[in-house]
Amino acid sequence: MKILVLNSGSSSIKFQIFDMQKTVSVCKGIIEQIGESIGHIKFVYEKGKEITKESVIKNHSVGIELLEELLIDNKVLKSFDELGAVGHRVVHGGEYFSEPTLINDEVIKKIEQVSPLAPLHNPVNLIGIKAISKVNPSLIQVAVFDTAFHQSIPDFAYHYALPYEYYTDNQVRRYGFHGTSHHYVAKEAAKILQKDINECNLITLHLGNGTSMAAIKNGKSIDTSMGLTPLEGLVMGTRCGDIDPAIIFYLSRNLNLSIDELDNILNKKSGLKGICGINDMREVEQKANSGDKKAKLALEIFCYRIKKYIGAYSIAVGKVDALVFTGGIGEHSSTVREKVCSDLFDTLGIKLNMETNLKHDTVISQNDSRIKLFVIPTNEELEIAKQTYKIVKSAK
Numbered sequence: 569m570k571i572l573v574l575n576s577g578s579s580s581i582k583f584q585i586f587d588m589q590k591t592v593s594v595c596k597g598i599i600e601q602i603g604e605s606i607g608h609i610k611f612v613y614e615k616g617k618e619i620t621k622e623s624v625i626k627n628h629s630v631g632i633e634l635l636e637e638l639l640i641d642n643k644v645l646k647s648f649d650e651l652g653a654v655g656h657r658v659v660h661g662g663e664y665f666s667e668p669t670l671i672n673d674e675v676i677k678k679i680e681q682v683s684p685l686a687p688l689h690n691p692v693n694l695i696g697i698k699a700i701s702k703v704n705p706s707l708i709q710v711a712v713f714d715t716a717f718h719q720s721i722p723d724f725a726y727h728y729a730l731p732y733e734y735y736t737d738n739q740v741r742r743y744g745f746h747g748t749s750h751h752y753v754a755k756e757a758a759k760i761l762q763k764d765i766n767e768c769n770l771i772t773l774h775l776g777n778g779t780s781m782a783a784i785k786n787g788k789s790i791d792t793s794m795g796l797t798p799l800e801g802l803v804m805g806t807r808c809g810d811i812d813p814a815i816i817f818y819l820s821r822n823l824n825l826s827i828d829e830l831d832n833i834l835n836k837k838s839g840l841k842g843i844c845g846i847n848d849m850r851e852v853e854q855k856a857n858s859g860d861k862k863a864k865l866a867l868e869i870f871c872y873r874i875k876k877y878i879g880a881y882s883i884a885v886g887k888v889d890a891l892v893f894t895g896g897i898g899e900h901s902s903t904v905r906e907k908v909c910s911d912l913f914d915t916l917g918i919k920l921n922m923e924t925n926l927k928h929d930t931v932i933s934q935n936d937s938r939i940k941l942f943v944i945p946t947n948e949e950l951e952i953a954k955q956t957y958k959i960v961k962s963a964k
């Protein structure tokens with residue numbers, strides 16, 4: 569069975585098709601600048617063959633029609649009818665969804681209802697779903713939510729100490745994101761540990777442009793660093809993560825900044841970028857190595873925040889089996905991993921293997937490290953395809 573995975577953004581659609589019998593990617597690409605004067609399509613298939621095209625792409629439905637044409641012209645599919653299902657990344661499932669879900673009218677209504685919690689994402693995720701329905705109404709569609717894996721977090725960990733009615737009336741609580749990635753790498757870590765996932769205690773670190781950590785006990789998420797929105801928690805490329813909320817009132821009153829301006833500053837002008845002017849970790853490291861003080865500081869703040877969370881989550885989880893690094897930085901930055909894992913022997917018995925860390929091997933801990941250290945590349949699209957396949961099989 570072939571599964572199409574879609575990640576729809578405001579002006580783009582990322583796509584990938586998997587052959588689930590062989591669990592391999594058949595093709596992938598991106599349709600960009602939808603709704604602009606000229607749109608772009610990039611399509612990679614048959615191990616590296618690449619096509620780029622320019623065309624006016626009026627809206628997401630036109631994008632989906634173009635995708636079908638492209639797949640037929642390049643003999644990837646005879647038509648969309650050949651697909652077993654479409655799996656959609658949907659950012660926010662609120663408290664409604666703790667599992668990937670077969671899409672119907674009621675599910676669409678619920679995704680709409682939680683859209684105020686993710687106004688930049690859920691509406692465009694829905695546009696992708698509706699575009700598929702328009703082009704091929706009989707195709708089975710599945711929603712895989714970024715928040716779903718974290719729905720197992722207990723109430724004392726997801727509640728904020730705010731007036732209770734903000735939770736009951738306004739859905740203010742910690743939801744967490746990157747759930748598909750945390751879940752995927754947790755299952756991969758279980759394979760390496762040769763244990764059932766339900767017996768694994770893990771701390772997973774998704775370190776990309778957005779960064780988050782999850783505390784996983786017996787295979788279930790019991791805490792995570794992102795909150796109501798993806799702004800809370802670790803330091804990110806351009807997001808501040810945890811700050812004293814009173815800073816917002818202080819800046820607003822003293823610098824006369826509006827809520828929208830502060831929203832923009834905290835989300836887009838803070839994090840690594842706010843401290844040293846650069847949000848790309850590769851460049852931050854280069855500048856830090858050449859002696860730039862702000863870049864060095866940015867790197868230290870980034871890693872220190874992660875260490876604090878490791879401390880907190882090892883208490884939350886209890887006996888931790890492994891710490892898992894993933895995401896662009898987690899997978900590729902031996903410097904960040906070294907800084908994060910340093911000086912954790914006395915407290916947590918963590919011993920980094922410098923050699924395998926430099927080589928980005930899967931196992932980067934020494935044999936006698938009490939907590940194992942793994943580098944596991946994330947694959948959110950494959951996880952969405954697997955979850956979609958599971959639902960389609962069980963529905964038949």
Ligand code: ADP
Nearest residue numbers: 775776777778847848849850895896897900901
């Ligand atoms: P996104 O969250 O957008 O999916 P990624 O997971 O691709 O992002 O991560 C992007 C981050 O990974 C960037 O900060 C980038 O600099 C960093 N990164 C990628 N390769 C390296 C590397 N070799 N060393 C350090 N950082 C890296």
